Amino acid sequence: MNTKTLQELFLSELADMYDAEKRIVKALPKMAKAATCTDLKGAIERHLQETLGHVTKLEQVFQCFDMGAKGKTCEATKGLLEEGDEIAADFKGSPAINAAIIAAAQKVEHYEMASYGCLHEWAGLLGNKKAASLLEKILDEEKAANEGLTKLAVAKSNPEALCESCDTENARQPDRGSVRTPLARRRGLRSMGVSPR
Ligand SMILES: [Fe+2]
Ligand SMILES: [Fe+2]
Numbered sequence: 001m002n003t004k005t006l007q008e009l010f011l012s013e014l015a016d017m018y019d020a021e022k023r024i025v026k027a028l029p030k031m032a033k034a035a036t037c038t039d040l041k042g043a044i045e046r047h048l049q050e051t052l053g054h055v056t057k058l059e060q061v062f063q064c065f066d067m068g069a070k071g072k073t074c075e076a077t078k079g080l081l082e083e084g085d086e087i088a089a090d091f092k093g094s095p096a097i098n099a100a101i102i103a104a105a106q107k108v109e110h111y112e113m114a115s116y117g118c119l120h121e122w123a124g125l126l127g128n129k130k131a132a133s134l135l136e137k138i139l140d141e142e143k144a145a146n147e148g149l150t151k152l153a154v155a156k157s158n159p160e161a162l163c164e165s166c167d168t169e170n171a172r173q174p175d176r177g178s179v180r181t182p183l184a185r186r187r188g189l190r191s192m193g194v195s196p197r
C-alpha cells in the first residue's frame with residue numbers, strides 16, 4: 001500500500017507553486033512590456049509586486065512546517081508561460097494584443113487559484129493555522145488580480161480587439177448594446193448598399 005500522507009501531498013504542491021511563482025516573477029515584466037495598454041501594464045506591474053510577496057509568503061509556509069523552501073519544476077506554469085510568449089509574439093502589433101495578453105495571464109491566475117484553493121484547505125486540515133492564513137492571503141490576491149484582468153478585458157481590451165477585426169455580424173453584442181466602431185459602421189453601411197458618410 002502507498003503510505004504517502006496529506007502532508008506529503010501538501011509539501012509537494014507547495015514546492016510546485018514555489019517554482020511556479022519564481023517563473024511568474026520572471027515572466028510578468030515581459031508581459032508588461034508586450035502590453036500596449038497603459039492600464040494593463042500597470043495591472044501587470046502591480047501583480048508583479050504581489051507575486052514577489054507570494055514567493056516570500058511561500059517561504060514562510062515552508063517554515064511553518066519546519067522545512068526550507070524548495071521548488072519542484074511546475075510543468076503546467078512552464079507550459080502556460082510558453083504559450084503566453086507565443087501568443088504575445090503572434091499578436092504583436094495587432095489590436096488584439098492586449099486581449100491576448102490578458103487571456104494568457106488569466107490562464108496562469110486560474111492555475112494559481114486552483115492550487116492555492118487546495119493548499120489553503122489542506123493547511124487547515126493539517127491544523128496549521130498560520131500556513132492556512134498565509135495561503136488564504138495569496139489566494140485572495142490571485143482572485144483580485146484575475147477579476148481586475150476581467151474588468152480590463154471587458155471595458156477596454158476586448159472592444160479594442162473587436163474594433164479592427166469585427167465584421168458586421170458580430171459587431172453587436174446584445175447584452176451590452178452596440179460596440180460598433182466607425183470602421184464596423186462603415187462596413188455595415190456598405191453591406192446595406194449605403195455609402196458611408
Ligand atoms: Fe502568485
Ligand atoms: Fe498570480
